[in-house]
Structure formats: structure tokens, C-alpha cells
Amino acid sequence: MSIDKVARTAGVSTATVSRVLNGNPAVKPDTRDKVLAAIKACEYQPNLLARQLRTSRSRMLLVLVSNITNPFCARVVRGIEEEAEKHGYHILLCNSESRLTRESAYLRLLSGKVVDGVITMDAISCLPGLTTLIGDSPWVQCGEGDPGYRASSVTIDNFKAAAAAVDHLATCGYKRIALINGDLRYLYSQQREAGYRAACGKNWQAVVYADSLEYQAGVQAMAELFTLPEPPDAVFAISDALAGGAMHYAHEQGLRVPEDVAVMGFDGVPFGSVTFPPLTTIEQPMHQLGVRSVQLLLERIDNPEVETVNEILDWKLVVRGSV
Amino acid sequence: MSIDKVARTAGVSTATVSRVLNGNPAVKPDTRDKVLAAIKACEYQPNLLARQLRTSRSRMLLVLVSNITNPFCARVVRGIEEEAEKHGYHILLCNSESRLTRESAYLRLLSGKVVDGVITMDAISCLPGLTTLIGDSPWVQCGEGDPGYRASSVTIDNFKAAAAAVDHLATCGYKRIALINGDLRYLYSQQREAGYRAACGKNWQAVVYADSLEYQAGVQAMAELFTLPEPPDAVFAISDALAGGAMHYAHEQGLRVPEDVAVMGFDGVPFGSVTFPPLTTIEQPMHQLGVRSVQLLLERIDNPEVETVNEILDWKLVVRGSV
DNA sequence: CTGTTAGCGCCTTCAT
DNA sequence: ATGAAGGCGCTAACAG
Numbered sequence: 001m002s003i004d005k006v007a008r009t010a011g012v013s014t015a016t017v018s019r020v021l022n023g024n025p026a027v028k029p030d031t032r033d034k035v036l037a038a039i040k041a042c043e044y045q046p047n048l049l050a051r052q053l054r055t056s057r058s059r060m061l062l063v064l065v066s067n068i069t070n071p072f073c074a075r076v077v078r079g080i081e082e083e084a085e086k087h088g089y090h091i092l093l094c095n096s097e098s099r100l101t102r103e104s105a106y107l108r109l110l111s112g113k114v115v116d117g118v119i120t121m122d123a124i125s126c127l128p129g130l131t132t133l134i135g136d137s138p139w140v141q142c143g144e145g146d147p148g149y150r151a152s153s154v155t156i157d158n159f160k161a162a163a164a165a166v167d168h169l170a171t172c173g174y175k176r177i178a179l180i181n182g183d184l185r186y187l188y189s190q191q192r193e194a195g196y197r198a199a200c201g202k203n204w205q206a207v208v209y210a211d212s213l214e215y216q217a218g219v220q221a222m223a224e225l226f227t228l229p230e231p232p233d234a235v236f237a238i239s240d241a242l243a244g245g246a247m248h249y250a251h252e253q254g255l256r257v258p259e260d261v262a263v264m265g266f267d268g269v270p271f272g273s274v275t276f277p278p279l280t281t282i283e284q285p286m287h288q289l290g291v292r293s294v295q296l297l298l299e300r301i302d303n304p305e306v307e308t309v310n311e312i313l314d315w316k317l318v319v320r321g322s323v
Numbered sequence: 324m325s326i327d328k329v330a331r332t333a334g335v336s337t338a339t340v341s342r343v344l345n346g347n348p349a350v351k352p353d354t355r356d357k358v359l360a361a362i363k364a365c366e367y368q369p370n371l372l373a374r375q376l377r378t379s380r381s382r383m384l385l386v387l388v389s390n391i392t393n394p395f396c397a398r399v400v401r402g403i404e405e406e407a408e409k410h411g412y413h414i415l416l417c418n419s420e421s422r423l424t425r426e427s428a429y430l431r432l433l434s435g436k437v438v439d440g441v442i443t444m445d446a447i448s449c450l451p452g453l454t455t456l457i458g459d460s461p462w463v464q465c466g467e468g469d470p471g472y473r474a475s476s477v478t479i480d481n482f483k484a485a486a487a488a489v490d491h492l493a494t495c496g497y498k499r500i501a502l503i504n505g506d507l508r509y510l511y512s513q514q515r516e517a518g519y520r521a522a523c524g525k526n527w528q529a530v531v532y533a534d535s536l537e538y539q540a541g542v543q544a545m546a547e548l549f550t551l552p553e554p555p556d557a558v559f560a561i562s563d564a565l566a567g568g569a570m571h572y573a574h575e576q577g578l579r580v581p582e583d584v585a586v587m588g589f590d591g592v593p594f595g596s597v598t599f600p601p602l603t604t605i606e607q608p609m610h611q612l613g614v615r616s617v618q619l620l621l622e623r624i625d626n627p628e629v630e631t632v633n634e635i636l637d638w639k640l641v642v643r644g645s646v
Numbered sequence: 647c648t649g650t651t652a653g654c655g656c657c658t659t660c661a662t
Numbered sequence: 663a664t665g666a667a668g669g670c671g672c673t674a675a676c677a678g
Contacts, residue, residue, distance in 0.1 A: 048435030
């Protein structure tokens with residue numbers, strides 16, 4: 001089942017078989033047919049490992065995510081996978097759960113030549129140990145861009161998007177706008193908070209930090225907000241799931257959304273359109289985020305000399321019923 | 324940066340370096356230290372590809388999922404990844420979107436020796452093209468077990484679980500119990516429907532098929548059910564998300580759950596506990612499903628002669644508020 | 647157009 | 663305890 005058995009049964013050299021395998025046009029049609037027949041006869045399956053070793057190209061991309069369950073991530077990954085497939089690449093998906101041991105284990109595949117490059121969607125940049133592990137392998141950060149690193153990035157302008165969300169709330173007449181934020185180690189969390197604060201200016205502010213980006217955490221965060229002596233009349237949550245949780249709490253308390261309290265989300269995941277009421281949110285171009293990440297990474301792989309770029313994609317304010 | 328540079332700077336042979344790398348005890352401590360120092364000095368990173376080729380073991384497992392967004396899958400995958408990590412294995416996750424081209428592309432990595440085995444969570448068994456691609460590589464089906472194939476499987480008893488769900492509904496006094504099913508190409512869909520029909524016996528029956536296992540599809544399916552001349556007073560949905568969608572529709576129509584219509588789910592994903600009301604459901608041992616799949620697969624990889632096993636795990640009826 | 651040859655980087659007998 | 667040598671399966675010059 002190795003290439004030279006095929007060569008022998010076809011009566012040619014291994015080089016010729018290899019040429020046929022790789023679609024090299026410089027092969028006489030007759031011999032090509034002979035080889036093809038031999039391949040079929042031997043039920044030959046190329047050993048990709050050997051090919052990868054020889055060409056020092058695995059055509060595999062590592063994708064590091066903290067939590068695949070997050071629908072935002074899932075959609076970005078879909079974009080990544082689709083674009084990678086177009087270029088004949090495969091995806092090695094690592095669901096790190098933000099565990100260092102796991103991340104570093106996967107990152108070792110980079111130096112080990114098992115993958116040609118890496119796309120990170122986690123806050124890698126604040127883990128010095130990991131960045132040294134990446135060394136100067138092709139790397140792009142997706143959805144989280146720290147220009148301080150030797151990596152390209154594809155993101156939206158989180159500051160402006162957050163500010164726009166607050167502006168929209170203010171335009172609708174809300175005065176006491178609170179923020180439900182997530183883990184501040186993420187640059188995007190910092191940026192969105194900065195955008196929130198800038199847009200609020202000297203007006204009323206309240207920020208609360210959720211344990212995760214998920215629904216349940218949103219319920220708790222909202223509860224916390226409503227222990228304040230003067231609770232908010234509008235809430236801007238940093239993820240749609242968080243916003244969903246916030247509405248859940250509001251309903252539990254008998255508050256109407258948006259009459260008693262407005263709720264605004266972030267991300268634009270499908271879930272937002274099935275909540276009661278449907279969620280007004282900032283939509284990120286999830287698919288495109290993934291697609292561009294792959295394109296940038298592939299450019300880098302093909303030519304390590306190309307400069308790193310920090311690409312900013314457009315977001316969109318989607319008005320539904322919750323504001 | 325290859326092994327023989329290390330060997331030269333340490334003044335030993337490549338064999339010795341290899342021994343140190345692999346923790347072979349038959350190395351004098353002194354020489355071992357020398358080698359270790361050389362490794363550090365050279366910033367040596369072993370080429371995993373070469374090692375894999377030489378040992379014909381990649382320590383990578385392919386996991387084929389139709390849709391990672393599905394929280395049931397995500398949780399199983401988490402179990403898979405955790406167990407794999409324990410044994411020094413990595414996961415190559417393929418989100419196939421049930422697209423044949425993508426599945427076959429990934430499966431080619433199996434014959435190409437890039438992965439040592441595969442865990443499928445998709446209805447692979449009804450795609451003859453794919454099963455031949457798998458050939459007789461180590462394979463276990465997870466959550467979906469077709470004993471007709473040369474693969475082990477880890478599942479629950481879908482027939483009994485579905486029947487128990489219906490029995491519970493009947494015990495609570497509901498008479499007109501409908502089923503929201505999914506894609507019948509999946510064996511579990513067939514089995515759950517069979518369980519439903521068996522438990523209903525000669526009583527009222529109505530089955531409707533949703534386009535996917537997701538929320539939105541549940542809304543539609545429920546709507547369809549309520550076009551019936553005599554709509555159901557209870558609904559058993561084949562996934563929790565579907566059940567959530569069903570409740571959504573009920574609320575829209577001003578129906579109370581469970582007073583006007585009871586709703587029961589399947590899977591036991593976290594989402595079910597945040598719905599209004601919280602979902603009564605059949606809980607699958609998601610984590611364990613993943614863990615056992617890996618264990619079975621690894622046994623198979625270590626010893627291809629072991630017999631295939633069809634393992635059945637326990638499920639649990641979780642009563643919350645929707646029934 | 648096709649064959650010969652030389653590795654890719656590593657592990658692993660077989661000697662010593 | 664260590665070294666020498668062969669080869670995993672493939673591709674890529676270089677000849678012819």
C-alpha cells in the first residue's frame with residue numbers, strides 16, 4: 001500500500017506515481033492511466049504524514065477557542081472552516097476551556113510542524129508563556145486583537161460599537177444605563193467598557209462583571225444590578241446570552257422589557273431573535289471574521305515576510321424589540 | 324533544530340538524544356544532563372511529524388460532528404477531549420454540517436495516518452461511501468449506534484428513554500401526546516419514535532418532523548401541531564432546544580405551560596433549566612458518553628483484535644416545571 | 647516524458 | 663550505556 005508497490009504493479013518508478021498523485025501534467029496519458037489503474041488495484045491510500053514531512057507542510061490550521069459552546073465562536077469557526085476548506089486546509093479545533101495545560105499542549109503542535117499556523121480566539125496575548133510557545137509561527141488573533149504582539153488580527157472596533165450601543169439607548173430616552181461586562185483580561189472587554197464609559201460621559205454609570213458570557217451569568221449580573229439603591233432603566237450586556245439572562249431576571253421580577261427596563265446585547269447570534277422580546281444588539285460579522293482570519297493566516301504561511309495587519313471589520317446595530 | 328544538531332552539540336549520537344527525549348532509563352545521568360543542556364541550548368523542538376511517521380502513531384483522534392453548535396454535542400466533545408488528553412491524545416474536530424465533501428475530506432486523514440481513529444456523532448452509517456472510507460480503521464459511534472457496522476458504539480437506550488418520557492406524560496394525566504421528531508435518517512430518531520409509539524399504544528398519536536434540532540425549528544413544529552383539528556395537550560420533543568421552541572410558540576399563543584400544554588425535552592442540556600418554565604427532560608450522560616467513546620477507541624487502537632462492543636449507558640428522567 | 651537519487655527528522659534494532 | 667545504520671513513505675531536483 002505504499003507508493004512503490006503501486007510503482008511496481010504499474011511498471012513505472014515511484015517518481016511517476018508521485019507525479020500522477022500530484023496532478024503533474026508532464027505525464028503521458030497512457031502511463032497516467034496505467035498508474036491510476038494500479039492505484040485502484042492496490043487500493044492505495046497515500047500516507048499523508050509522509051507527504052507532510054517531506055513537504056514540511058501539513059495543510060492543517062490550529063484554532064484555539066476557550067469555549068466552543070459559545071455560539072459566537074461556533075459561527076466564527078464555521079467561517080474559518082469554510083474558508084480553510086476552499087484552500088485545501090483542515091482545522092484542528094482546540095476547546096481549551098481556558099486551561100493552560102491544554103492550550104500549551106495544542107500549541108506544541110505548532111512547533112512540532114503538525115499544523116502550519118494558528119488562529120486564536122482566546123486572550124492568549126495576556127499569557128506570556130503561550131506567546132513564547134507560538135514563537136514566530138504564523139499566527140492571527142480573531143475577535144480579540146492585541147497589536148502589541150507579533151500577530152495579525154481581525155476584529156471590529158469594539159470601542160465604537162459599544163459607544164454606539166449606549167448612544168442608541170440614550171437616544172431612546174434611557175437615562176440610567178448600566179453595563180454587564182465579562183472578563184476584563186480580554187481586550188475586547190476593556191475596549192467595550194471604555195466605549196461605554198466614553199458614551200455615558202458624566203452621566204449615571206454602573207458596571208457589573210459576569211462570571212462568564214452565558215445566560216445564567218446574565219441572570220445573576222442583572223440581579224446584582226437590581227440590588228442597587230437606584231437600579232438602571234437600561235442595560236447593555238456584552239454578549240447576547242448575557243442579555244438573555246438579564247431579560248430572564250427582569251421577567252422574574254415582573255418587569256416589562258423594554259418598558260420598565262431596556263436590554264441591549266452584543267454579537268448578533270441567532271438566539272437573540274427568539275427571546276422575548278427579540279433582542280436589540282450589535283451584530284459582529286462572525287462569518288467574515290473567520291474568513292478573513294484564514295486568508296490572513298494563509299498569506300502569512302505562504303510568505304512569512306508579509307507584514308502583520310490589524311484588520312477592522314464593520315459591525316451593525318440591529319434594532320429589534322428589547323430597546 | 325533537528326535531533327542531530329542537538330546530538331553534535333552534546334557530543335553524543337542521535338540515538339542517545341532520542342532515548343533522552345523518550346525517557347528511556349538506560350541513559351547515564353551525566354550524559355542525560357549533557358543532552359538536556361544541549362536541547363535547551365539549541366531551543367530544540369521535536370518534529371512531531373517525523374516521529375509520527377516513524378512510529379506510525381499520531382496520537383490524534385478525529386471527531387466528526389454534524390454541528391458543534393448543538394450543546395449536546397459540545398458537552399460530549401468536552402468529555403472526549405478530557406479523556407483524550409489524559410491519554411496524551413489530541414482531537415481533530417470536524418464540524419461537518421452534514422456535508423459529504425467535508426466529511427470525506429476529513430475521513431481521508433484516517434487512511435492517511437494523520438489520525439489514529441475516529442469517533443462519529445453523525446449518521447455516518449447510512450452513508451455507504453463514508454463507511455468504506457473508514458475501512459477497518461478504529462471507529463466508534465457515539466450517541467448513535469448502528470450495530471450493523473464494524474464499529475463499537477456508546478449510546479443510551481433511546482427506545483426505553485422515549486417510552487419513559489411518554490409514560491411520565493401519561494401518568495401526569497395527559498391524553499393527547501404528540502411527538503416532535505427530527506431527521507429519521509438518524510437511528511436514534513427512529514428508536515425514539517418507536518419508543519413513543521409503543522408507549523402510546525392505541526392512544527392518540529401525532530408525529531411531526533422538525534427541520535433541525537434547533538429552537539427555531541421547534542417553534543415551527545409546534546405551530547404545525549396546532550393546526551391539527553384536535554391539538555395535543557402534551558408534546559414530547561426529541562431535543563431540549565426543540566422543546567424550548569415549542570414552549571415559545573405556546574407562549575405566543577397565550578397558552579400556559581404545563582396547564583394548557585405540557586412540554587417534555589430530551590438531552591438534558593443546561594439551556595433547559597433557564598426556560599420558562601424549566602424543562603422536564605430525559606438527561607443523557609453526555610460527558611460519560613464522550614469518555615467511554617475514547618476509552619473504547621483507544622482499546623481498539625492498542626489492540627485492533629478486540630471485539631466491537633455496543634455499550635448502553637443510563638439515562639435519567641429529570642422533572643422540572645414543564646410537565 | 648520518465649527514472650535515479652537523496653533526503654525530510656525521527657526511532658530502533660543490532661552491535662559494541 | 664552508547665553508536666552506527668537503516669528505513670517510515672513520500673517528493674523534488676537532476677539526469678537522461
